[in-house]
Amino acid sequence: xxxxxxxxxxxxxxxxxxxxxxxxxxxxxxxxxxxxxxxxxxxxxxxxxxxxxxxxxxxxxxxxxxxxxxxxxxxxxxxxxxxxxxxxxxxxxxxxxxxxxxxxxxxxxxxxxxxxxxxxxxxxxxxxxxxxxxxxxxxxxxxxxxxxxxxxxxxxxxxxxxxxxxxxxxxxxxxxxxxxxxxxxxxxxxxxxxxxxxxxxxxxxxxxxxxxxxxxxxxxxxxxxxxxxxxxxxxxxxxxxxxxxxxxxxxxxxxxxxxxxxxxxxxxxxxxxxxxxxxxxxxxxxxxxxxxxxxxxxxxxxxxxxxxxxxxxxxxxxxxxxxxxxxxx
Numbered sequence: 001x002x003x004x005x006x007x008x009x010x011x012x013x014x015x016x017x018x019x020x021x022x023x024x025x026x027x028x029x030x031x032x033x034x035x036x037x038x039x040x041x042x043x044x045x046x047x048x049x050x051x052x053x054x055x056x057x058x059x060x061x062x063x064x065x066x067x068x069x070x071x072x073x074x075x076x077x078x079x080x081x082x083x084x085x086x087x088x089x090x091x092x093x094x095x096x097x098x099x100x101x102x103x104x105x106x107x108x109x110x111x112x113x114x115x116x117x118x119x120x121x122x123x124x125x126x127x128x129x130x131x132x133x134x135x136x137x138x139x140x141x142x143x144x145x146x147x148x149x150x151x152x153x154x155x156x157x158x159x160x161x162x163x164x165x166x167x168x169x170x171x172x173x174x175x176x177x178x179x180x181x182x183x184x185x186x187x188x189x190x191x192x193x194x195x196x197x198x199x200x201x202x203x204x205x206x207x208x209x210x211x212x213x214x215x216x217x218x219x220x221x222x223x224x225x226x227x228x229x230x231x232x233x234x235x236x237x238x239x240x241x242x243x244x245x246x247x248x249x250x251x252x253x254x255x256x257x258x259x260x261x262x263x264x265x266x267x268x269x270x271x272x273x274x275x276x277x278x279x280x281x282x283x284x285x286x287x288x289x290x291x292x293x294x295x296x297x298x299x300x301x302x303x304x305x306x307x308x309x310x311x312x313x314x315x316x317x318x319x320x321x322x323x324x325x326x327x328x329x
Contacts, residue, residue, distance in 0.1 A: 073260040077267060082146060085271045092275045096282050106210045106288045108303055116299040117316050125298055127189065131182035137175050139274045141168040146267060173248050180241030187234050193222045194231065200224035208308070210287075221312040229280045236273040240266055 120128070144152065145168060153161050202217035203224035209216035222230070243266035246254060254262075284291050290304040305313040 069257055069260055073264065076264055077146075081264070081267050081271070082150065085143075085267075086147060086151075088271060088275055092278050096278055100282070100286060103210055105286060106208075108289055108301075109307055110303050112301045113303050115302040117302055117305050117313070118298060119294040119300045119305075120298045122298065124189065125295060127182065127185055128295055131179065131186060134175050134179040134182055135277070137171055138179055138270075139277075141172040141175075142270050143274070144168045145172065146271075176241065176244040176248060180237065180245070183233055183237035183241065186230075190222075190230060193220075194227045196224075196227060200227060216307065216310075218311050219309045221309060221315075223309070225279075225283065229276075232273075232276055236269050236276070239269045240273060243269075 144165065148161060148165060152164075156164070197220075199218060199220075201224070203219060206212045206214060206217065208219065208223055208225065243262040246262045247259060247266065250259070284295065288308070290300060290308075294300045294304075302313070305316065
């Protein structure tokens with residue numbers, strides 16, 4: 001047997017031994033590793049659980065690397081609220097248009113007399129229009145912040161939208177506290193006229209005489225619909241204003257969860273606030289003849305007053321030197 005023939009079996013034996021060693025090592029690692037867990041899996045499992053860890057940053061909330069509540073907030077804000085809000089607004093506008101087409105405008109039943117009665121003072125009108133202007137600014141900028149990504153970007157593009165949104169955000173943040181102040185001043189000024197009374201139930205049966213053919217209900221200075229809007233302004237405005245202040249000025253060391261909940265409440269109530277306001281705007285413009293000029297000029301015709309607010313009309317006549325029937329002749 002030559003030397004070369006003796007070397008070949010030795011090589012085969014060495015290769016076989018190496019393969020057997022590798023196979024045995026792999027089987028041993030598999031058996032031992034079956035009782036172990038991936039250290040990186042443990043790390044990310046703790047991260048997802050939101051367990052606080054150590055950090056040299058003293059700011060609140062920085063001890064948690066990833067917060068599941070933040071992802072939940074994003075899904076609610078960009079998902080549920082952003083998708084449903086446009087449909088709520090659209091349905092409200094459709095319902096208002098249908099009401100106008102079916103019922104029409106509540107017109108005066110008699111010709112105007114030319115005798116004017118003061119309905120709102122200059123102070124009341126200034127407060128109303130100032131608050132209304134702030135409300136419009138907040139509604140436009142707020143809806144832009146909420147729905148702009150889906151509505152405005154496809155129309156104007158990212159460059160123009162981003163510039164507009166920066167200005168909208170500044171206006172929204174600074175006008176918010178002013179709107180809250182206006183709402184609180186309106187509450188102080190008009191709350192005494194908006195206390196619910198039993199007589200207000202008659203107004204809802206016929207919408208103040210707009211529906212049906214029966215006689216108009218007796219109404220004081222403020223009807224039931226206006227009272228309902230007044231209390232919605234106070235409730236919705238307070239909720240939106242308080243949560244907005246929390247988002248604007250985190251001066252009470254709010255947690256991230258507090259900010260997230262405040263943002264959701266702020267967005268939901270704001271959308272409902274804007275939607276309900278369509279009814280007030282409708283009644284003050286198209287819905288009732290003479291209603292807009294009452295808040296614009298501050299005075300109304302005596303015929304309008306007697307038709308829509310008869311108890312208030314009688315009260316004004318008792319206070320004046322004009323006899324109740326003199327201005328109607």
